[in-house]
Amino acid sequence: KQEVTQIPAALSVPEGENLVLNCSFTDSAIYNLQWFRQDPGKGLTSLLLIQSSQREQTSGRLNASLDKSSGRSTLYIAASQPGDSATYLCAVITGANSKLTFGKGITLSVRP
Amino acid sequence: NAGVTQTPKFQVLKTGQSMTLQCAQDMNHEYMSWYRQDPGMGLRLIHYSVGAGITDQGEVPNGYNVSRSTTEDFPLRLLSAAPSQTSVYFCASSYSKVAGVGTDTQYFGPGTRLTVL
Numbered sequence: 557k558q559e560v561t562q563i564p565a566a567l568s569v570p571e572g573e574n575l576v577l578n579c580s581f582t583d584s585a586i587y588n589l590q591w592f593r594q595d596p597g598k599g600l601t602s603l604l605l606i607q608s609s610q611r612e613q614t615s616g617r618l619n620a621s622l623d624k625s626s627g628r629s630t631l632y633i634a635a636s637q638p639g640d641s642a643t644y645l646c647a648v649i650t651g652a653n654s655k656l657t658f659g660k661g662i663t664l665s666v667r668p
Numbered sequence: 669n670a671g672v673t674q675t676p677k678f679q680v681l682k683t684g685q686s687m688t689l690q691c692a693q694d695m696n697h698e699y700m701s702w703y704r705q706d707p708g709m710g711l712r713l714i715h716y717s718v719g720a721g722i723t724d725q726g727e728v729p730n731g732y733n734v735s736r737s738t739t740e741d742f743p744l745r746l747l748s749a750a751p752s753q754t755s756v757y758f759c760a761s762s763y764s765k766v767a768g769v770g771t772d773t774q775y776f777g778p779g780t781r782l783t784v785l
């Protein structure tokens with residue numbers, strides 16, 4: 557059974573800091589991995605999608621990497637801003653059971 | 669495009685009542701799914717559909733029913749509401765499928781917050 561872990565559950569950083577959010581998964585037979593952002597009381601917004609054959613994807617100040625063999629992904633946020641405060645979730649689609657499995661998310665607070 | 673829309677935004681039910689959560693998308697997506705989000709449990713898949721007329725169960729299907737008569741709509745029915753179904757429900761869609769699973773970017777609706785008393 558695929559399990560996705562995100563540690564720590566919460567993170568607080570000062571504005572301007574570069575930061576890394578971690579995601580790990582137990583079954584490396586994935587189709588893709590996605591990073592989402594969720595603001596309080598809102599739905600999920602997709603930030604980046606990495607196919608299993610890719611190593612990384614970039615969008616603006618965000619960079620996501622994928623290491624399938626070790627079951628890890630990182631989301632790098634450059635020059636963090638208070639507007640980056642949200643919960644960040646990673647999710648994988650696994651070939652074995654063909655469903656999207658989510659981590660529980662990391663709640664990020666960027667202090668002005 | 670409106671994207672993925674969900675109605676209602678909020679709902680309060682009494683135990684034993686039934687209701688339908690509506691979900692629609694205007695992006696011609698084949699793959700649609702329903703999740704529930706609970707504190708400490710994360711998002712869990714309830715049901716999904718890979719196209720009109722085709723549905724399948726996810727991780728927590730008990731107490732829920734779905735149908736997919738059109739590409740655009742994917743309603744979720746609560747047959748007899750229970751307090752354990754108090755949750756936030758999200759509908760999602762994506763364009764393509766591989767082996768029955770959407771592999772492109774998943775688009776989520778704004779959610780329905782359901783309370784069962």
